[in-house]
Amino acid sequence: MNEGQLLKITEEYGSPVYVYDAEKIGTQYKRLTSAFKGVKNLKINYAVKALSNISVLKYLKSLGSGIDTVSIQEVQLGLAAGFSAEQIIFTPNGVSLSEIEEAAKLGIQINIDNLSVLEQFGTKHPNTPVCIRINPHVMAGGNSNISVGHIDSKFGISIHQIPHLLRIIENTKMNINGIHMHTGSDILDIDVFLYASEILFETAKKFKKLEFIDFGSGFKVPYKAGDIETNIEELGKKLSAKFNAFCKEYGKELTLAFEPGKFLVSESGNFLTTVNAVKQTTSTVFAQVDSGFNHLVRPMFYGSHHDIDNISNPKGRERFYSVVGYICETDTFGSNRRITEINEGDVLRFKNAGAYCFSMASNYNSRFRPAEVLWYNDKAHLIRKRETFDDIIKNQVEVDFSTKKEKVLVK
Numbered sequence: 519m520n521e522g523q524l525l526k527i528t529e530e531y532g533s534p535v536y537v538y539d540a541e542k543i544g545t546q547y548k549r550l551t552s553a554f555k556g557v558k559n560l561k562i563n564y565a566v567k568a569l570s571n572i573s574v575l576k577y578l579k580s581l582g583s584g585i586d587t588v589s590i591q592e593v594q595l596g597l598a599a600g601f602s603a604e605q606i607i608f609t610p611n612g613v614s615l616s617e618i619e620e621a622a623k624l625g626i627q628i629n630i631d632n633l634s635v636l637e638q639f640g641t642k643h644p645n646t647p648v649c650i651r652i653n654p655h656v657m658a659g660g661n662s663n664i665s666v667g668h669i670d671s672k673f674g675i676s677i678h679q680i681p682h683l684l685r686i687i688e689n690t691k692m693n694i695n696g697i698h699m700h701t702g703s704d705i706l707d708i709d710v711f712l713y714a715s716e717i718l719f720e721t722a723k724k725f726k727k728l729e730f731i732d733f734g735s736g737f738k739v740p741y742k743a744g745d746i747e748t749n750i751e752e753l754g755k756k757l758s759a760k761f762n763a764f765c766k767e768y769g770k771e772l773t774l775a776f777e778p779g780k781f782l783v784s785e786s787g788n789f790l791t792t793v794n795a796v797k798q799t800t801s802t803v804f805a806q807v808d809s810g811f812n813h814l815v816r817p818m819f820y821g822s823h824h825d826i827d828n829i830s831n832p833k834g835r836e837r838f839y840s841v842v843g844y845i846c847e848t849d850t851f852g853s854n855r856r857i858t859e860i861n862e863g864d865v866l867r868f869k870n871a872g873a874y875c876f877s878m879a880s881n882y883n884s885r886f887r888p889a890e891v892l893w894y895n896d897k898a899h900l901i902r903k904r905e906t907f908d909d910i911i912k913n914q915v916e917v918d919f920s921t922k923k924e925k926v927l928v929k
């Protein structure tokens with residue numbers, strides 16, 4: 519996808535707009551499967567929450583992917599996209615027992631991360647195979663909001679609770695067919711991940727009827743030139759060897775599963791916005807675009823970096839800008855960025871806009887959520903229409919304030 523094609527998409531579908539490159543998703547999927555080609559049974563379950571458009575799900579399905587879901591609605595979306603129940607794993611946190619039961623009834627693989635829920639579920643449904651999410655308490659990940667392996671984390675069953683876990687399983691006679699960990703986003707150090715995997719293997723030995731081990735995700739992608747990323751090829755080599763050795767010891771050819779979100783879709787995404795105004799203050803030149811944290815919250819929410827460039831003037835002279843949104847609150851996409859000269863009406867591109875961007879968008883300030891376009895086979899395909907005023911108002915219920923309260927006569 520070149521700049522000309524992106525500009526054309528912005529003209530055709532309006533600004534702002536999300537554009538995803540299917541080819542990049544495919545490349546990442548193949549990178550991951552080739553890195554683990556030494557493992558006989560590999561299962562990639564794409565984490566739907568990263569980018570949940572049904573066409574993206576269908577595309578990943580065509581590549582051979584399954585899905586990882588965190589809500590019953592994501593399960594339903596997956597089924598609507600054509601995934602069979604066997605291709606879906608449900609890994610919720612803090613949902614009601616009835617939501618878990620609803621997914622189990624559909625034949626979805628359940629992953630439980632809470633002893634109390636496990637006991638309740640196992641007592642009622644001892645014959646439903648369940649995967650358990652272990653918290654190995656290994657810190658991986660940059661921002662504390664996205665590191666989920668630490669001791670205070672709400673995720674997973676602590677490795678220190680294994681004796682209690684085993685007692686519940688013995689008492690309920692439930693069948694544990696999988697074991698899982700997801701230590702968080704942004705794994706920089708492969709050795710940390712491998713160390714966590716050792717803990718998972720040790721834990722796995724305590725379960726006799728496993729079918730799979732799920733190592734979650736958290737692979738880091740590059741956000742700017744020179745950025746460190748998870749070395750997936752090296753991780754593939756090292757973890758595959760450990761996994762194969764474990765299977766030999768365990769006496770069974772298990773499935774190795776992953777559930778990447780960001781790794782598969784982050785870099786495929788471009789978010790295109792138009793500059794409404796260039797505003798010079800005493801200290802800064804602001805480029806004010808026709809969007810805000812309602813459409814792309816990551817910079818304000820996690821302090822994430824998204825490279826921004828001016829695709830209307832790619833060869834211009836570079837200057838420094840702060841790119842800000844139109845939300846009536848502090849709404850900064852990037853401070854003091856070196857960008858080619860910006861004029862009002864220019865289209866700015868935000869990179870890495872595939873994961874946790876549209877899926878976290880809201881209607882704050884009563885703005886429409888943008889359209890989404892999938893670039894596939896050298897063609898733009900509209901995969902979500904821009905919202906209209908109808909979408910803003912449709913579930914709102916008006917009260918009739920013209921009627922006055924009637925006087926109640928007290929006897």
Ligand SMILES: *Cc1c(COP(=O)(O)O)cnc(C)c1O
Pocket residue numbers: 565567568586588609700702703704734735736737777778779780781873
């Ligand atoms: C969010 C999530 C993922 C995906 O994480 P990425 O960092 O986007 O790869 C995987 N598994 C679970 C359980 C998750 O909650």
